[in-house]
Amino acid sequence: MAETSNKQQEKMEAIIALAKRRGFVYQGSEIYGGLAGTWDYGPLGVMLKKNIENLWWKMFVSDREDMYGIDAAIIMNPSAWVASGHVAGFSDPLVEDLKTKKRYRADHLLEEAGIDTKGMSLEIMDATIKEKGLKSPDKNELGEVRQFNMMFTTNIGATQDAGSVTYLRPETAGGMFVNYKNVVDSFHPKLPFGLGQIGKAFRNEIAPRDFIFRVRELEQMEIEYFIRPDTWEEHFEHWRKEMWKFIEAIGLDKAKVHELEVADADRAHYSKRTIDFEYDYPFGRKELYGLAYRGDFDLKSHQEGSKVNLEYFDEEQKEKFLPHVIEPSFGVGRTMLAILAEAYTEDEMGGEARTYLKFAPNMAPIRVAVFPLLKNKPELVAKAREVYAMLKKQIGNVMFDDNGNIGKRYRRQDEIGTPYCVTIDFDTLGEEKPELKDTVTLRNRDTGAQERVAVNELVLRLK
Ligand code: GAP
Numbered sequence: 001m002a003e004t005s006n007k008q009q010e011k012m013e014a015i016i017a018l019a020k021r022r023g024f025v026y027q028g029s030e031i032y033g034g035l036a037g038t039w040d041y042g043p044l045g046v047m048l049k050k051n052i053e054n055l056w057w058k059m060f061v062s063d064r065e066d067m068y069g070i071d072a073a074i075i076m077n078p079s080a081w082v083a084s085g086h087v088a089g090f091s092d093p094l095v096e097d098l099k100t101k102k103r104y105r106a107d108h109l110l111e112e113a114g115i116d117t118k119g120m121s122l123e124i125m126d127a128t129i130k131e132k133g134l135k136s137p138d139k140n141e142l143g144e145v146r147q148f149n150m151m152f153t154t155n156i157g158a159t160q161d162a163g164s165v166t167y168l169r170p171e172t173a174g175g176m177f178v179n180y181k182n183v184v185d186s187f188h189p190k191l192p193f194g195l196g197q198i199g200k201a202f203r204n205e206i207a208p209r210d211f212i213f214r215v216r217e218l219e220q221m222e223i224e225y226f227i228r229p230d231t232w233e234e235h236f237e238h239w240r241k242e243m244w245k246f247i248e249a250i251g252l253d254k255a256k257v258h259e260l261e262v263a264d265a266d267r268a269h270y271s272k273r274t275i276d277f278e279y280d281y282p283f284g285r286k287e288l289y290g291l292a293y294r295g296d297f298d299l300k301s302h303q304e305g306s307k308v309n310l311e312y313f314d315e316e317q318k319e320k321f322l323p324h325v326i327e328p329s330f331g332v333g334r335t336m337l338a339i340l341a342e343a344y345t346e347d348e349m350g351g352e353a354r355t356y357l358k359f360a361p362n363m364a365p366i367r368v369a370v371f372p373l374l375k376n377k378p379e380l381v382a383k384a385r386e387v388y389a390m391l392k393k394q395i396g397n398v399m400f401d402d403n404g405n406i407g408k409r410y411r412r413q414d415e416i417g418t419p420y421c422v423t424i425d426f427d428t429l430g431e432e433k434p435e436l437k438d439t440v441t442l443r444n445r446d447t448g449a450q451e452r453v454a455v456n457e458l459v460l461r462l463k
Helices: 002-021 043-062 078-083 106-112 122-132 173-177 180-187 229-249 297-306 332-343 378-394 406-415 455-462
Strands: 025-027 039-041 067-069 091-096 103-105 146-149 153-155 165-167 193-202 217-227 257-261 273-281 284-295 312-314 319-321 324-331 344-349 352-357 368-372 398-400 420-424 439-444 450-454
Touching: 002 025, 002 332, 002 344, 002 352, 039 043, 043 067, 043 193, 043 217, 043 229, 043 332, 078 165, 078 173, 078 297, 091 106, 091 122, 103 106, 106 122, 173 193, 173 217, 173 297, 217 229, 217 332, 229 257, 229 273, 229 284, 229 324, 257 284, 273 332, 284 297, 284 332, 297 324, 324 332, 332 344, 352 406, 368 378, 368 406, 378 398, 378 420, 378 455, 406 420, 420 455, 439 455, 450 455
Parallel strands: 067 193, 368 398, 368 420
Antiparallel strands: 025 039, 091 103, 091 146, 153 165, 193 217, 217 324, 257 273, 273 284, 284 324, 312 319, 344 352, 420 439, 439 450
């Protein structure tokens, strides 16, 4: 068990090192010593992130007739967060080391001591810490467990007083609830219909950790799906299946994803039912996505808070009511980490150890790399540039590389997960073997197998 966890830890360290070395993810503000809970996406990280987000948007917004896209402001009127219950209740259990004053998540300390905290109230956590005599990681006494609100505050405008305080949104959902009426008024959609949004959210996590798993500045892809109250079970089931389709579409191994029915005491304050989709990360089985039935909690709260009538008028039934909401919620960073962890592979090729990322082709930041066999032969370079330009136009995300020997170039592409490499050699020019003119070598990342393919068949082979 200990050996497995050491191996998994080494794997995480290797993934973090590769992510930095090859330009996927850098530590936030690194040259200033970093800023806990923030990470910056480098050129390849951005491409992977866009692949995730574009697929999500296509599957859940643009390919559906019942979905509307939204891009709401991150900073909202603070009354919205009072009404939504976040000001009063968006908190995690905090406990302080009485000597060092370092702060910890009480549930994390208990879990690390082998105690299951599912369904545990704040009081029971406090009592359990005392009863078991748990100490801080620095072996000091711990204080009382208390709630810590995770919303970041900021001041809006030129004055800095209590009246100017507002929050960075802790979930993208809020921007959709406050725009629900706008969309109804603009488009008159029939129920059921949904709003979808991709954007940043901010949580002042007590203990950010596990690379991009638990961060303070995160990105979410969320849907608020408005339904007739009596149909919630059917729509909950529909979205549960849709979430599995997305998990499959990004190439995750379904055997590593597990549904968890969240206990009453562990659900967010707005939820009547929640299923977490957990993933077997190298550091353990942890939440990847969430699916919640939010009832009419949000529309009702915003109706009361704003004094604006948010009822839906059903023309056919001649009936007014507040729709209920099913909310599938996806974290972008957690998706990326699951994809990276699953793709990370060490094997041996040609008698040499190699590390490569076995991305599903639709997630690979670079779809194909193009090389001239030699960089000092202008005719090879010119032909390679021509093939590169053609592929870039038709496939996108293509890389040109003429640096170093071919073997090294293959390894570099393997390491960033490029599924195919195309090499232009003298046969492509048809100098000695006219029958091979305009053919290239197509090399497969996973097997290393190479085959001769006509240039005009490449696009078909790569799509
Ligand atoms: N609107 C519902 C909501 O925000 P949540 O379970 O708190 O629910 C949804 O968050 C998803 O956002 C999670 O399943 C996870 O993918 C992602 N997420 C939440 N907190 C995060 C954090 N601190 N760092 C990275 N991702 C996070």
